[in-house]
Amino acid sequence: MRTRPVALLLSLVATLALAGCGGSGASGDGGGSGRETGTLTVLAAASLTETFTTLAKDFEAAHPGVQVRLAFDSSATLAEQVTQGAPADVLATADERTMQTVVAAGGTAGDPRLFATNHLQMVVPRDNPADLKAFSDLDKPGVKYVVCVDSAPCGKLAATVLKATGITAKPVSEEVDVKAVLNKVELGEADAGLVYATDAVAGGAKVKPIDIPTSNENLNSYPITALKDAKKPALARDWVDLVTGPKGQQVLADAGFGKP
Amino acid sequence: MTARGPALGRAPARLLVPAGVGVAFLGVPLVALLARTPWSDFLTRLTEPAVLDALRLSMVTSLAAVAVVTAVGIPLAWALARVEFPGRTVVRAFVIVPLVLPPVVGGVALLSAFGRRGVVGAPLYDAFGVSLPFTTPAVVVAHAFVSLPFFVLAVEGALRATDREYDVVAATLGASRWTTFRRVSLPLAGPGLLAGLVLAWARALGEFGATITFAGNYPGTTRTMPNAIYVELQNDQEAALVLSVILMLVSVAVLALLRERWFDQAMRGPVRG
Numbered sequence: 001m002r003t004r005p006v007a008l009l010l011s012l013v014a015t016l017a018l019a020g021c022g023g024s025g026a027s028g029d030g031g032g033s034g035r036e037t038g039t040l041t042v043l044a045a046a047s048l049t050e051t052f053t054t055l056a057k058d059f060e061a062a063h064p065g066v067q068v069r070l071a072f073d074s075s076a077t078l079a080e081q082v083t084q085g086a087p088a089d090v091l092a093t094a095d096e097r098t099m100q101t102v103v104a105a106g107g108t109a110g111d112p113r114l115f116a117t118n119h120l121q122m123v124v125p126r127d128n129p130a131d132l133k134a135f136s137d138l139d140k141p142g143v144k145y146v147v148c149v150d151s152a153p154c155g156k157l158a159a160t161v162l163k164a165t166g167i168t169a170k171p172v173s174e175e176v177d178v179k180a181v182l183n184k185v186e187l188g189e190a191d192a193g194l195v196y197a198t199d200a201v202a203g204g205a206k207v208k209p210i211d212i213p214t215s216n217e218n219l220n221s222y223p224i225t226a227l228k229d230a231k232k233p234a235l236a237r238d239w240v241d242l243v244t245g246p247k248g249q250q251v252l253a254d255a256g257f258g259k260p
Numbered sequence: 261m262t263a264r265g266p267a268l269g270r271a272p273a274r275l276l277v278p279a280g281v282g283v284a285f286l287g288v289p290l291v292a293l294l295a296r297t298p299w300s301d302f303l304t305r306l307t308e309p310a311v312l313d314a315l316r317l318s319m320v321t322s323l324a325a326v327a328v329v330t331a332v333g334i335p336l337a338w339a340l341a342r343v344e345f346p347g348r349t350v351v352r353a354f355v356i357v358p359l360v361l362p363p364v365v366g367g368v369a370l371l372s373a374f375g376r377r378g379v380v381g382a383p384l385y386d387a388f389g390v391s392l393p394f395t396t397p398a399v400v401v402a403h404a405f406v407s408l409p410f411f412v413l414a415v416e417g418a419l420r421a422t423d424r425e426y427d428v429v430a431a432t433l434g435a436s437r438w439t440t441f442r443r444v445s446l447p448l449a450g451p452g453l454l455a456g457l458v459l460a461w462a463r464a465l466g467e468f469g470a471t472i473t474f475a476g477n478y479p480g481t482t483r484t485m486p487n488a489i490y491v492e493l494q495n496d497q498e499a500a501l502v503l504s505v506i507l508m509l510v511s512v513a514v515l516a517l518l519r520e521r522w523f524d525q526a527m528r529g530p531v532r533g
Contacts, residue, residue, distance in 0.1 A: 074494060076494035076495070077493075077494055080493060080494060080497070129376075144391075144394060146394075146476065149477065149491050149494070151491055151492075151494035151495035152494065170478075171478065172394035172476060172478060172481075173394050173476025173477050173478050173482065174476075174477050174478055174483075174491070175472075175476070175477065176472065176477070176490065176491075184393075184476075187371060187375060187377060188375075188376055188377040189371065189375050189376050189377070189391075189393045189394075190394075
C-alpha cells in the first residue's frame with residue numbers, strides 16, 4: 001500500500017495532538033488509525049509485581065502493537081518520580097497517602113480509583129530458625145525481624161500494627177520496600193519480616209505466613225490513576241479499566257488482595 | 261587567551277571547548293543542588309540526632325573500611341606489581357570485577373558469601389552463632405568490598421610506574437625483599453598510595469547499594485548518610501537535600517585538608533628515575 005507511510009504519519013500526528021490536549025477518545029475515530037500503539041509505562045507499588053505482570057500479558061494480547069513497560073518500586077519513590085516529571089502513563093500506589101502527594105502536585109488525570117486492599121502478615125523462613133509461633137513471639141529476645149522503612153506504605157502500616165499489638169522489640173533493619181523485606185526472609189537472613197498478605201503468597205514455599213492480630217482492621221487501600229502527562233492517555237485509561245474491571249479484580253483476588 | 265604556555269602557543273579550542281563542557285557537566289548539577297537546598301534550616305537539621313548518628317556512622321565505617329583496604333590492599337597491589345606468579349591475570353580480574361559490578365549485586369554476592377546462610381557465613385553461624393548482616397561490621401565489609409579495587413589499582417599503577425632498578429640496587433646492597441618493599445618501593449609509590457586512599461575513602465563514604473542490600477538499614481547501626489538520604493528522598497525532599505549537602509561538604513572539607521597537608525606536595529614531587 002503506497003499510502004501506508006502517510007497514514008502512519010497522520011495517525012502519529014493525531015496521537016500526539018490528542019496526547020497534547022489531554023486526549024479524549026484517541027481510539028474513537030474510524031478504522032482504528034488513531035488507536036495508540038507503542039509502549040505503555042505503568043509505575044506500580046512493589047507489592048503489585050506479580051498481579052500486574054500477569055495483567056500486562058493480557059493487556060498486550062488484547063492490544064496488538066502495544067508493549068507494557070512495568071516499573072515496580074516503593075510507592076513513595078514512584079510518587080516522587082512522577083512529581084519530578086518521570087515519563088509514565090499510569091501510577092498505582094500501595095496507599096492513598098502517597099497517591100495524594102501526586103494529586104496535590106497536579107500530576108494525575110482525574111480522580112484516582114481504589115482497586116484493592118491489603119493487610120500485613122508476618123513471614124518466617126521455611127525452617128523458622130527463631131522458632132516463632134505467633135506474632136507476639138517477635139518480642140522474644142534475640143529475634144531479628146525486618147520491616148519496610150516508615151516512608152513506604154508497608155512501613156507505615158507495620159508501625160501501626162506493631163503499636164496496636166504492643167510489640168516493643170525493634171526491627172534490625174528498615175528495608176526500602178516490601179520485596180526487600182521478603183527477600184531478607186527468603187534468604188534466611190532475618191528471622192521474620194512484616195509483609196503484605198499478598199507477598200506472603202508470592203513468597204511461596206520459601207516462607208511461612210503467620211497471622212497478625214488486628215491486621216484486619218489495619219488495611220491499606222490501593223489507588224490507581226492515569227497520569228496527566230501520559231504519552232498514551234487512551235491506553236492508560238484502558239489499563240485502569242482492566243485493573244478495576246472483572247478480569248483485574250479476579251487476578252488480584254487470586255493473589256490475596258481484598259476488595260476495595 | 262590567557263591559557264598560553266611560554267613557548268607552546270595558544271591552547272587549541274578543540275581541546276578547551278570539550279574541557280569546558282566537561283566542567284559544566286559536572287558543575288551544573290552540583291550548583292543546582294546547592295541552589296535548591298533550604299539553607300534557612302540547615303543548621304537545625306545538621307544538629308538533629310538522626311543526622312549526627314548517620315554522619316558519625318558514615319565516618320566510622322568509611323575510615324574502618326579504609327584501614328581494612330590499606331592492610332590487605334598494599335600487599336595485594338605489591339604482589340600484582342612485583343611478583344611473577346601463574347594466574348596473575350586471573351587474580352587481577354578478581355580485583356577488577358567488583359569495580360564494574362552494580363553495587364546492589366555486590367551486596368547480594370556478599371550475602372551469598374557472608375550471610376547467615378552464606379558459603380562462609382553459615383559455618384560461622386553454626387559454630388559461633390555469629391551473623392554479620394544487620395550489624396555495623398557488615399557496613400564496613402560492604403564498604404571495603406567496593407573500595408578495595410580502587411585502592412589496589414591505584415597502588416599497583418604507582419608501584420609499576422616507579423623504576424624497578426631501585427629495587428635491584430637495594431637488593432645488590434644487601435637489602436632483603438621486605439626491607440626493599442618498606443624502604444624503597446612503598447615510599448616511591450607514595451603519591452599513588454595517597455590517591456588510592458582518597459579514592460577508596462570517597463567510594464566508601466558514598467557507598468549505598470551494597471550497604472543497604474548486605475547490611476540493611478537501621479538508625480545508629482547501619483543507616484549511613486547515603487542510606488539516610490535515600491530514606492529522606494521518599495519522605496521529605498528538603499531534608500534529603502540538606503543531608504546530601506552535608507555529606508558533600510564533609511567530603512570536600514576532608515579532601516581540601518588532605519590537599520593542603522600532603523596531597524600537593526606528594527603530587528608535585530613523585531620521586532622518579
